[in-house]
Amino acid sequence: MSHxxxxxxxxxxxxxxxxxxxxxxxxHQHLNECVLCRQEYAQLKCLSQHVSLEAARPLNSAAAFAExxxxxxxxxxxxxxxxxxxxxxxxxxxxxxxxxxxxAALILLASVLFxxxxxxxxxxxxxTLSSASSNHGDLRLVFDTQATQEQRELLLQSYxxxxxxxxxSRGIATVKWSGKKRQEKLESLRAQSAxxxxxxxxxxxx
Amino acid sequence: xxxxxxxxxxxxxxxxRRLLDRVVERDRLAFEQLFYAYHPRLQRFVTRMVxxxxxxxxxxxxxxxxxxxGAKSFAGNSRVSTWIFGIAYRVSLKRLRRRRLxxxxxxxxxxxxxxxxxxxxxxxxQREWLQRGFDQLSARQRAVVELSYYSGYGYAEIGKILGCxxxxxxxxxxxxxxxxxxxxxxxxxxxxxxxxxxK
Ligand SMILES: [Zn+2]
Numbered sequence: 001m002s003h004x005x006x007x008x009x010x011x012x013x014x015x016x017x018x019x020x021x022x023x024x025x026x027x028h029q030h031l032n033e034c035v036l037c038r039q040e041y042a043q044l045k046c047l048s049q050h051v052s053l054e055a056a057r058p059l060n061s062a063a064a065f066a067e068x069x070x071x072x073x074x075x076x077x078x079x080x081x082x083x084x085x086x087x088x089x090x091x092x093x094x095x096x097x098x099x100x101x102x103x104a105a106l107i108l109l110a111s112v113l114f115x116x117x118x119x120x121x122x123x124x125x126x127x128t129l130s131s132a133s134s135n136h137g138d139l140r141l142v143f144d145t146q147a148t149q150e151q152r153e154l155l156l157q158s159y160x161x162x163x164x165x166x167x168x169s170r171g172i173a174t175v176k177w178s179g180k181k182r183q184e185k186l187e188s189l190r191a192q193s194a195x196x197x198x199x200x201x202x203x204x205x206x
Numbered sequence: 207x208x209x210x211x212x213x214x215x216x217x218x219x220x221x222x223r224r225l226l227d228r229v230v231e232r233d234r235l236a237f238e239q240l241f242y243a244y245h246p247r248l249q250r251f252v253t254r255m256v257x258x259x260x261x262x263x264x265x266x267x268x269x270x271x272x273x274x275x276g277a278k279s280f281a282g283n284s285r286v287s288t289w290i291f292g293i294a295y296r297v298s299l300k301r302l303r304r305r306r307l308x309x310x311x312x313x314x315x316x317x318x319x320x321x322x323x324x325x326x327x328x329x330x331x332q333r334e335w336l337q338r339g340f341d342q343l344s345a346r347q348r349a350v351v352e353l354s355y356y357s358g359y360g361y362a363e364i365g366k367i368l369g370c371x372x373x374x375x376x377x378x379x380x381x382x383x384x385x386x387x388x389x390x391x392x393x394x395x396x397x398x399x400x401x402x403x404x405k
Binding site: 048059140171196199 | 237242266278300363383
């Protein structure tokens with residue numbers, strides 16, 4: 001790759017000062033030599049200033065915390081917090097449909113519907129921050145508190161996941177996490193409305 | 207996982223790790239501290255991604271609850287902030303997909319959803335230009351731009367947050383820039399004007 005092209009690709013991070021060592025030096029040197037990249041630099045610098053200066057809307061963190069607080073105790077009861085759960089209740093036709101339908105066919109349908117929102121790189125090259133190279137550890141799942149036992153079992157079944165122990169009262173479960181296409185499975189699991197969190201644990205290769 | 211040079215440049219996050227450990231033990235005060243530390247940052251990031259302030263409020267609440275419930279699943283091989291932003295990113299995408307899916311199922315025109323740009327933004331003229339540029343980006347591109355230009359993350363860490371290869375981050379930034387450049391002449395003009403005023 002030419003210095004020019006390489007610089008163009010890395011300018012954004014030269015500007016936010018996260019390039020170090022050789023990378024920083026390479027951009028710096030090329031900027032001294034290339035008028036096009038200097039122009040680009042000036043434009044991007046301007047853009048980044050606008051993005052960062054853009055005032056955030058007024059926030060009331062205290063009110064948000066107060067709203068959340070009652071739900072911290074209710075992890076295992078019916079009343080729950082806004083987003084996940086209210087939407088869950090409002091969308092009988094969509095995600096419940098996906099959840100209630102057995103097996104892979106509908107999960108496939110869902111993933112097809114999701115496709116326009118995906119770029120192929122993200123799907124094929126998907127790695128997770130905690131599990132990029134997890135080999136044969138476990139997967140920790142946190143179920144939505146609205147998910148019934150039947151729905152949870154169905155979900156585990158359709159993904160071929162085997163429980164290690166039982167599902168806790170807070171909806172936390174550990175399942176065996178091995179076999180092929182784990183990254184794709186993980187992505188698909190995370191797209192399920194009945195699952196709040198899916199993170200591989202243990203045996204993470206350095 | 208080895209720390210990169212970029213990671214080393216950021217202050218260590220031992221304090222946040224300790225808070226998270228305490229959250230695992232159901233320590234409310236620790237959770238409250240994490241909440242206040244992250245609420246404004248997540249709110250801004252998620253609003254940028256999903257564009258609707260009310261939706262961002264819901265999502266940030268969900269993310270916070272997920273942290274409370276799932277603190278145990280933090281594997282410790284990334285920074286706490288990377289883990290938390292990663293959750294926010296995934297929950298945001300999930301909600302965006304669900305909105306789209308719902309629109310398909312109930313035969314709602316998606317355009318209606320897009321047109322209902324709520325009052326979350328109080329746009330003055332300058333921001334409107336920028337917003338118009340952002341509106342043309344995908345949620346994933348917006349995430350990359352926001353994390354770079356506002357949150358100040360390097361591309362490697364953004365890759366970890368988004369769960370994608372570094373090259374994908376660079377590609378998204380490249381395409382985003384091309385689109386945003388269309389609004390740049392205006393931005394440039396504004397900057398010059400403002401520079402003159404402050405002199
Ligand atoms: Zn050049």
